[in-house]
Amino acid sequence: DADVTQTPRNRITKTGKRIMLECSQTKGHDRMYWYRQDPGLGLRLIYYSFDVKDINKGEISDGYSVSRQAQAKFSLSLESAIPNQTALYFCATSDPGQANNEQFFGPGTRLTVL
Amino acid sequence: AQSVTQLGSHVSVSEGALVLLRCNYSSSVPPYLFWYVQYPNQGLQLLLKYTTGATLVKGINGFEAEFKKSETSFHLTKPSAHMSDAAEYFCAVSNSGGSNYKLTFGKGTLLTVNP
Numbered sequence: 105d106a107d108v109t110q111t112p113r114n115r116i117t118k119t120g121k122r123i124m125l126e127c128s129q130t131k132g133h134d135r136m137y138w139y140r141q142d143p144g145l146g147l148r149l150i151y152y153s154f155d156v157k158d159i160n161k162g163e164i165s166d167g168y169s170v171s172r173q174a175q176a177k178f179s180l181s182l183e184s185a186i187p188n189q190t191a192l193y194f195c196a197t198s199d200p201g202q203a204n205n206e207q208f209f210g211p212g213t214r215l216t217v218l
Numbered sequence: 219a220q221s222v223t224q225l226g227s228h229v230s231v232s233e234g235a236l237v238l239l240r241c242n243y244s245s246s247v248p249p250y251l252f253w254y255v256q257y258p259n260q261g262l263q264l265l266l267k268y269t270t271g272a273t274l275v276k277g278i279n280g281f282e283a284e285f286k287k288s289e290t291s292f293h294l295t296k297p298s299a300h301m302s303d304a305a306e307y308f309c310a311v312s313n314s315g316g317s318n319y320k321l322t323f324g325k326g327t328l329l330t331v332n333p
Contacts, residue, residue, distance in 0.1 A: 108261075135319065144227060146308060146325040147262075154319070194261060198319070204250035204269045205312040207321050209262040 107131045108210035110195050116216045123182040125213050127195030134200055136178040137207065138162075138170060141192040150193075153178055154200070185217045220245040220311050224324035232332050237281075237296040239327045241309030244290060250312040251292040252321070253283055257305045265307070268292060279303070304331045 108129045117123050127136065134155050139147040149162030151170040159172055167189060171179045182189055192214050196207040225240040243249055253265040266277025273285040279302075283294045292309060309324040 137321075144325055146323040148323075149320070152319060196262075200319075204267065205319060205321055206250075206252065206264065206267060208264075209254075211261040 108195060108197055108208055110193075110210040110213050112213060113211065114214045116218065117185055118218050119186055121185050121217075123185050123215065125180045125193055125195075125215070127178045127180070127210055129176050129178075129195075129197045129208075129210075131197050131199075131208060132175075133197035133208070134175065135198045136172065137196040137198070138168075138178070138180045139194045139196065140164070140189075141194060141212075147194065150180065182215075182217075185215075187217045190215060190217045220249070220313055220320070220322050222309050222311050222322055222324035224307075224309050224327050226327055227325065228328045228330070230330040230332060231299045233301055234298050237294070237299045237303065237329065239294040239307050239309075239329065241283075241292045241294065241324060242290050243292060243309070243311045245311055245313050247313045251283075251285060252310040252312070253277065253281070253292075253294050254308045254310060254323075255305050256308065256326075262308065265294070299329075299331045301331050301333065304329055 111126045137152045138150040153159045153172045156172050169181045195210040198207045221244045223242045251268040254262040255265045266275045268275050268285045276282045281296045306326045306328045308326050
């Protein structure tokens with residue numbers, strides 16, 4: 105069974121629509137992250153959460169919002185999707201007890217905004 | 219601030235040849251270094267990591283990397299490429315300081331293995 109799951113795996117939507125991407129984990133980690141991957145740009149951090157009440161913006165948070173519903177669940181929302189938000193989105197987790205911050209990734213959600 | 223530079227966005231090798239993927243980092247405090255691999259249509263999988271101790275790190279699938287502090291490098295190697303190694307590889311750095319939540323990625327190197 106996958107430790108970090110993401111739903112949906114693929115989504116096509118239209119400009120202006122509200123979209124929610126969901127992430128669940130069974131690793132028991134407190135820290136969760138949302139990244140986007142664009143060809144040639146690597147992974148860039150959108151938001152991160154240290155626990156349910158601690159949510160922080162990453163380097164590219166404009167146009168996105170998040171919700172940490174429980175330790176195991178972290179959702180990413182696009183309030184009004186635009187074409188340049190077309191990308192591969194990854195959720196990740198880490199254990200704050202591990203100083204090296206090794207992160208564990210979900211399988212990704214491929215989002216296309218038309 | 220920390221950063222990662224991967225030299226070569228695309229590397230092509232023949233099956234059986236040496237694989238060398240280059241990674242240089244900058245960090246103001248001792249770094250933790252990672253290589254992740256992304257196979258087509260899949261998520262990122264940890265290949266290997268350097269935290270402390272031995273500077274030559276062995277990972278899965280025959281890959282290894284050497285941490286060279288004087289060169290600020292963490293190059294990934296494999297003696298003999300296999301077709302199944304075709305994937306995108308990402309180098310990443312975290313640090314031992316106050317911002318150790320942050321994992322900074324390089325832009326990735328796409329490895330192609332030719333028969």
